[in-house]
Amino acid sequence: MTENPLLAMGQAARKASYALMGLGGEAKNRLLAAIAARLLQDEAAILAANAEDMAAAQAAGLSGAMLDRLQLTPERLAAIRADIETVIALADPVGEELESRLLDNGMRLSRRRIPLGVVGVIYEARPNVTIDVAVLALKTGNAAILRGGKETVRSNRALLASLHAALEARNLPTAAIQLIDNPDRGLVTALLQLDHYVDMLIPRGGAGLHRLCIEHSRIPVITGGIGICHMFVDRAARLSSVAELVINAKVQRPTVCNALDTLLVHKAIVAELLPGLAKALQDQGVTLKACPEALAHIGALAEVAGPEDFDQEWLSLVLGIKVVEDVEAAIDHIRAHSSDHSESILTDDLATAERFVNAINSAAVYVNASTRFTDGSQFGLGAEVAVSTQKLHARGPMGLDALTTYKWIGQGHYTARS
Amino acid sequence: MTENPLLAMGQAARKASYALMGLGGEAKNRLLAAIAARLLQDEAAILAANAEDMAAAQAAGLSGAMLDRLQLTPERLAAIRADIETVIALADPVGEELESRLLDNGMRLSRRRIPLGVVGVIYEARPNVTIDVAVLALKTGNAAILRGGKETVRSNRALLASLHAALEARNLPTAAIQLIDNPDRGLVTALLQLDHYVDMLIPRGGAGLHRLCIEHSRIPVITGGIGICHMFVDRAARLSSVAELVINAKVQRPTVCNALDTLLVHKAIVAELLPGLAKALQDQGVTLKACPEALAHIGALAEVAGPEDFDQEWLSLVLGIKVVEDVEAAIDHIRAHSSDHSESILTDDLATAERFVNAINSAAVYVNASTRFTDGSQFGLGAEVAVSTQKLHARGPMGLDALTTYKWIGQGHYTARS
Numbered sequence: 001m002t003e004n005p006l007l008a009m010g011q012a013a014r015k016a017s018y019a020l021m022g023l024g025g026e027a028k029n030r031l032l033a034a035i036a037a038r039l040l041q042d043e044a045a046i047l048a049a050n051a052e053d054m055a056a057a058q059a060a061g062l063s064g065a066m067l068d069r070l071q072l073t074p075e076r077l078a079a080i081r082a083d084i085e086t087v088i089a090l091a092d093p094v095g096e097e098l099e100s101r102l103l104d105n106g107m108r109l110s111r112r113r114i115p116l117g118v119v120g121v122i123y124e125a126r127p128n129v130t131i132d133v134a135v136l137a138l139k140t141g142n143a144a145i146l147r148g149g150k151e152t153v154r155s156n157r158a159l160l161a162s163l164h165a166a167l168e169a170r171n172l173p174t175a176a177i178q179l180i181d182n183p184d185r186g187l188v189t190a191l192l193q194l195d196h197y198v199d200m201l202i203p204r205g206g207a208g209l210h211r212l213c214i215e216h217s218r219i220p221v222i223t224g225g226i227g228i229c230h231m232f233v234d235r236a237a238r239l240s241s242v243a244e245l246v247i248n249a250k251v252q253r254p255t256v257c258n259a260l261d262t263l264l265v266h267k268a269i270v271a272e273l274l275p276g277l278a279k280a281l282q283d284q285g286v287t288l289k290a291c292p293e294a295l296a297h298i299g300a301l302a303e304v305a306g307p308e309d310f311d312q313e314w315l316s317l318v319l320g321i322k323v324v325e326d327v328e329a330a331i332d333h334i335r336a337h338s339s340d341h342s343e344s345i346l347t348d349d350l351a352t353a354e355r356f357v358n359a360i361n362s363a364a365v366y367v368n369a370s371t372r373f374t375d376g377s378q379f380g381l382g383a384e385v386a387v388s389t390q391k392l393h394a395r396g397p398m399g400l401d402a403l404t405t406y407k408w409i410g411q412g413h414y415t416a417r418s
Numbered sequence: 419m420t421e422n423p424l425l426a427m428g429q430a431a432r433k434a435s436y437a438l439m440g441l442g443g444e445a446k447n448r449l450l451a452a453i454a455a456r457l458l459q460d461e462a463a464i465l466a467a468n469a470e471d472m473a474a475a476q477a478a479g480l481s482g483a484m485l486d487r488l489q490l491t492p493e494r495l496a497a498i499r500a501d502i503e504t505v506i507a508l509a510d511p512v513g514e515e516l517e518s519r520l521l522d523n524g525m526r527l528s529r530r531r532i533p534l535g536v537v538g539v540i541y542e543a544r545p546n547v548t549i550d551v552a553v554l555a556l557k558t559g560n561a562a563i564l565r566g567g568k569e570t571v572r573s574n575r576a577l578l579a580s581l582h583a584a585l586e587a588r589n590l591p592t593a594a595i596q597l598i599d600n601p602d603r604g605l606v607t608a609l610l611q612l613d614h615y616v617d618m619l620i621p622r623g624g625a626g627l628h629r630l631c632i633e634h635s636r637i638p639v640i641t642g643g644i645g646i647c648h649m650f651v652d653r654a655a656r657l658s659s660v661a662e663l664v665i666n667a668k669v670q671r672p673t674v675c676n677a678l679d680t681l682l683v684h685k686a687i688v689a690e691l692l693p694g695l696a697k698a699l700q701d702q703g704v705t706l707k708a709c710p711e712a713l714a715h716i717g718a719l720a721e722v723a724g725p726e727d728f729d730q731e732w733l734s735l736v737l738g739i740k741v742v743e744d745v746e747a748a749i750d751h752i753r754a755h756s757s758d759h760s761e762s763i764l765t766d767d768l769a770t771a772e773r774f775v776n777a778i779n780s781a782a783v784y785v786n787a788s789t790r791f792t793d794g795s796q797f798g799l800g801a802e803v804a805v806s807t808q809k810l811h812a813r814g815p816m817g818l819d820a821l822t823t824y825k826w827i828g829q830g831h832y833t834a835r836s
Contacts, residue, residue, distance in 0.1 A: 018753070022776060101798065107787055109797060114779055116809050195632060199809045214613060218632045220639075220810045241832035248834035335436070346832070358440060361532055361825055369525055369830030378835065379527060379826070380519065391534050391617045391823040392638040392811040405809040407779055408797070412787025414659035414764070416666035417796065 006190045009145060010197030012175035013118045017143040019173050021115045025092035027170075028139055034166040035135065036084040042162045043077055049158035050127065057125075057151050065255075069126045070152055080131050087135050090382040093401050094141050105418070108411040113404045115141035116199045120191055120219060123204040125149030130159045133202075134177045136385055140403040143176045145198060147191060150183035157181055192217040199405075200393075202386050207313075222398070224363075224388040227257035227341030228313050229371040232330040232356065234347035235266040239273055242346060243280045246319075249344070249370040251284045254317050257387060258342050258364075258374040262310055262320040264330045265294065270323050274298050278321075286317045293323040310337050327352050331359045338362055340389040342371040363389050363396035424608045427563060428615025430593035431536045435561040437591050439533045443510035445588075446557055452584040453553065454502040460580045461495055467576035468545065475543075475569050487544045488570055498549050505553050508800040511819050512559050525830040531822045533559035534617045538609055538637060541622040543567030548577045551620075552595045554803055558821040561594045563616060565609060568601035575599055610635040617823075618811075620804050625731075640816070642781075642806040645675035645759030646731050647789040650748040650774065652765035653686040660691060660764060661698045664737075667762070667788040669702045672735050675805060676760050676792040680728055680738040682748045683712065688741050692716050696739075704735045711741040728755050745770050749777045756780055758807040760789040781807050781814035 004010070023031075039046070050072040057070055093113055100110035119142050123129045130148055137144040148156045156179055164174040180187050192201070195218035202222045203213045213221045231249055233242055249260035265273060270293070278288055278298040288302035289309045295302055302321065309320050310333070324330045327345070334343055344366035345356040353367045364374040374396060376384025381399030388394045394402040422428070441449075457464070468490040475488055511531055518528035537560050541547045548566055555562040566574045574597055582592040598605050610619070613636035620640045621631045631639045649667055651660055667678035683691060688711070696706055696716040706720035707727045713720055720739065727738050728751070742748045745763070752761055762784035763774040771785045782792040792814060794802025799817030806812045812820040 018777070021779070103796075103798065107791065117779070214636045220808060238832060245832055245834055252835060357827055359436070361439070361535070364826040364828060366828040366830060369828050369833040370835050372835040373525065373828055373830075373833075374826070378521075380521065390638060395824055396826045406813055408782040408792070408814045409775055410782060410784040410787050410791055412784060412791075414656060414663055415787040415791075416663055417670060417788050417790040 004190050004193055006145075006180070006187065006194055009178050009180070010118070010194040012173075013143040013145055013178055014197045016173040016175040017115065017117045020138065020141045020143060020176055021117070023141055025094075028092065028141065029088045031138055031166060031170045031172065032084050032088050032135055034169055035131075035163060036081045038162040038166045038169075039077060039081055039131070039159075042158065042165070043074065046077065046155065046158045046162065047072060047074070049154040053152050053154045060151075062151065066125060066151070069124070070155070072127055072155060076128065080128055083132065084135050087139050087383055090139070090400060092139065093404050098406055105415055106413055107415050110409050111406045112409055113406050116403055116405050118143045118145065118198045119403065120145045120147075120194070120198040120201045121204060122147045122188065122191070122201070122209060122213070123149065125151040127152045127155040127159060129204060130156050130179075131163075134163055136383055136400065136403060138176065140400050142403055145178050145180065145191065145194075147180040147188060153181050153183065188212070189216060192219060195219045204386060220393070222386055222388050222394065222402075223390045224341070224386055225257050226313055226339050226389065227259070227371075227374075227387075228261050228311065228337060228339040229258060229342045230262045230264055230330075230334050230338060231260055231344045231346065231371060232264040232324070232327070232334070233266060233269065233273065234327060234345060234349065234352050235268040236349035236352060237269070237346040238348055239269065242273060243277050245346060245370050246277060247280065247284055249372055250281070250286055250319050251317065252372055255315050257313070258371050259315070260319065260371055261312060261314050262322060262337065264322050264324050264333060266327075266330075267293070267323050267325060270294065270297055274321070278302060281319065284317070286319050288319055288321055290321040291323055294321045313339065327355055331356065334360055334362075341387070342366070342374040344369060344371050363387070422608050422611055424563075424598070424605065424612055427596050427598070428536070428612040430591075431561040431563055431596060432615045434591040434593040435533065435535045435559075438556065438559045438561060438594055439535070441559055443512075446510065446559065447506045449556055449584060449588045449590065450502050450506050450553055452587055453549075453581060454499045456580040456584045456587075457495060457499055457549070457577075460576065460583070461492065464495065464573065464576045464580065465490060465492070467572040471570050471572045478569075480569065484543060484569070487542070488573075490545055490573060494546065498546055501550065502553050505557050505801055508557070508818060510557065511822050516824055523830075523833055523836070525828050525833050528827050529824045530827055531824050534821055534823050536561045536563065536616045537821065538563045538565075538612070538616040538619045539622060540565045540606060540609070540619070540627060540631070541567065543569040545570050545573040545577060547622060548574050548597075549581075552581055554801055554818065554821060556594065558818050560821055563596050563598065563609065563612075565598040565606060571599050571601065606630070607634060610637060613637045622804060638811070640804055640806050640811065640820075641808045642759070642804055643675050644731055644757050644807065645677070645789075645792070645805075646679050646729065646755060646757040647676060647760045648680045648682060648752050648756060649678055649762045649764065649789060650682040650742070650745065650752070651684060651687065651691065652745060652763060652767065652770050653684040654767035654770060655687070655764040656766055657687065657691055661695050663762075663764060663788050664695065665698065665702055667790055668699070668704055668737050669735065670790055673733050675731070676789050677733070678737065678789055679730060679732050680740060680755065682740050682742050682751060684745075684748075685711070685741050685743060688712065688715055692739070696720060699737065702735070704737050706737055706739055708739040709741055712739045731757065745773055749774065752778055752780075759805070760784070760792040762787060762789050781805070
């Protein structure tokens with residue numbers, strides 16, 4: 001077996017994590033403040049590097065949306081620094097004692113929250129994520145290995161230089177934050193095999209990246225960020241409020257994972273609800289893909305939905321509409337098609353709401369609320385590391401806690417097991 | 419791509435999990451009581467099937483230790499039923515509200531503990547594990563897919579028949595507990611790829627099985643159960659108590675993962691401690707593999723250790739001994755060689771103890787106590803699903819909680835995100 005080309009990087013990250021894990025909350029906040037200050041000081045260099053990335057991306061014919069995500073401006077850098085201040089203000093979860101008990105044999109057993117160690121993050125051409133991830137990792141005493149999109153490599157190198165300058169100024173190892181800046185895709189596979197040195201892997205990207213990580217990673221992966229989100233309008237919903245919530249869930253920010261993808265409508269209210277709702281959605285620029293039963297009521301306003309249209313995360317102003325028999329049919333549909341992200345029921349019937357909440361095990365389940373709430377800041381977590389749709393470790397919006405683990409500590413008196 | 423041969427099994431397990439997740443604590447306890455009763459009723463059939471497994475295993479020349487693990491007796495079946503009673507007496511973690519807050523927008527946000535869904539368990543030729551895992555899964559409202567060792571397939575089929583009879587008697591789907599009883603090893607790989615239907619995979623076996631799962635599983639894996647455990651005897655240890663603790667950690671049950679593997683000794687106390695300690699260990703039948711510096715003091719009582727001897731989980735009466743410069747050298751050695759299971763320091767010096775506890779991030783870290791305490795029952799968890807040495811989801815002995823996850827529930831009033 002040939003040696004992993006990232007072996008030295010992994011070893012350096014692990015070693016750096018030992019220096020970080022002992023830092024108190026104040027020391028970590030001083031480091032984050034130093035990073036913010038350094039980003040301001042280095043602004044011209046960062047913007048110059050970003051301009052080179054932008055020029056190369058334009059020459060390569062990248063789409064406007066991708067260029068927009070790639071671009072840094074003085075305003076965007078100011079927003080990044082403001083985000084750092086927000087993270088500084090958050091409580092440090094590390095060191096918390098989660099429980100402590102005196103066992104019958106006199107041993108005190110406690111559980112203490114500690115950093116994970118080393119976090120790997122794979123993401124796309126968004127230079128803001130570089131700082132975002134580095135700051136969240138450092139706040140929780142973790143080292144990080146970053147792999148950003150190749151289109152943003154110059155920007156990322158410039159940002160890394162600022163991070164390293166701040167680490168050095170605080171006498172901390174620069175290996176605390178490392179960047180895989182070689183575009184060779186084989187290095188992604190190499191990162192996925194660094195299980196001895198990386199404790200958790202967070203893919204922040206599309207379905208293809210997640211699938212790659214699920215299939216090839218030896219490191220525990222946090223899967224998520226993909227939302228095929230449903231809203232079920234029950235027959236007992238307050239119909240006058242439905243349009244506002246559907247529009248909020250679909251239109252407010254259609255490109256994010258908590259946006260609505262499929263609207264399920266109880267058959268008893270189709271005739272009364274759908275024509276007006278479809279018109280309101282059309283006025284918002286939403287393209288409707290409807291099942292035949294819905295189409296009978298809104299034929300001129302919608303296209304016919306193919307079966308695969310109910311397995312789409314649209315990420316755009318498209319909405320699937322399906323008529324269902326009752327709440328049980330809605331549950332069956334969601335179980336079959338959901339990505340376990342966010343689902344909502346609109347109803348004033350308590351028993352129906354309870355049935356829905358108990359039967360649906362997505363990361364977030366809402367009654368009479370928009371799916372758009374699934375978000376770290378909306379949930380009051382202060383920062384969002386990722387949105388998990390898996391069942392281990394963390395579910396839904398992940399706050400700082402999700403970057404920690406715990407150890408058991410047993411304090412004995414030369415205590416042997418009897 | 420060809421269809422996964424376990425697809426139907428995965429789908430049936432997922433469907434069964436929907437029936438289980440809605441059961442209250444009392445209904446689940448009645449099911450467990452029915453399983454215990456059925457195991458008693460079916461005892462003759464179970465023992466007859468086990469006798470066939472035993473005869474085949476003897477004919478195949480299996481070792482005495484393996485035959486012992488394979489064998490069922492009326493006493494062992496009684497112990498299994500007693501274990502079921504213990505699990506019945508445990509509190510049901512499912513349904514617990516982990517937190518609940520009123521957001522500024524009037525939405526009530528809570529986090530509720532729910533079953534994982536479907537658990538996959540791969541284990542060796544130990545028929546007691548079949549019941550153990552099934553009972554823990556059902557207690558927490560989970561379905562399970564089991565893959566036991568091929569030597570115990572007749573016993574497992576008989577035990578499965580009892581489990582299914584109890585499920586049927588309680589009007590629950592038998593697919594709640596399914597067994598892969600075809601010895602084809604390709605089915606293990608197929609199980610590892612059932613990520614749409616299995617939420618967590620627990621390998622209960624040796625290092626090879628764990629490695630297979632880490633490298634090939636698409637399902638989140640709980641790694642653990644492998645302990646390269648260390649004890650560091652500091653210069654400030656109470657020397658008169660050292661032998662008792664070392665013997666307890668090494669000799670009490672050498673075949674388990676929390677048994678001691680490497681003893682690290684502060685160089686300042688080697689001459690005073692080691693000769694007597696080595697003699698005491700030799701009297702217990704322990705073979706010592708010592709570094710040259712230790713060997714200078716206990717030459718006649720020990721063999722010279724090769725470097726690979728400090729990366730061994732011995733699982734037998736062998737102990738590595740290494741002299742170290744100080745607590746920092748002990749920490750460095752443990753970081754380089756530990757499997758993150760259990761480590762202990764013996765010292766009366768508070769600062770040294772604190773340094774050790776803060777620097778070592780294994781699942782369990784002890785001061786003046788035996789490594790043998792890392793165990794679900796010793797920690798008061800009531801039942802032990804596995805011992806995790808990874809950092810996600812659960813660490814150290816995993817109780818019933820580790821078979822659950824949570825969902826966020828948002829109760830609004832037709833609340834849109836502003």
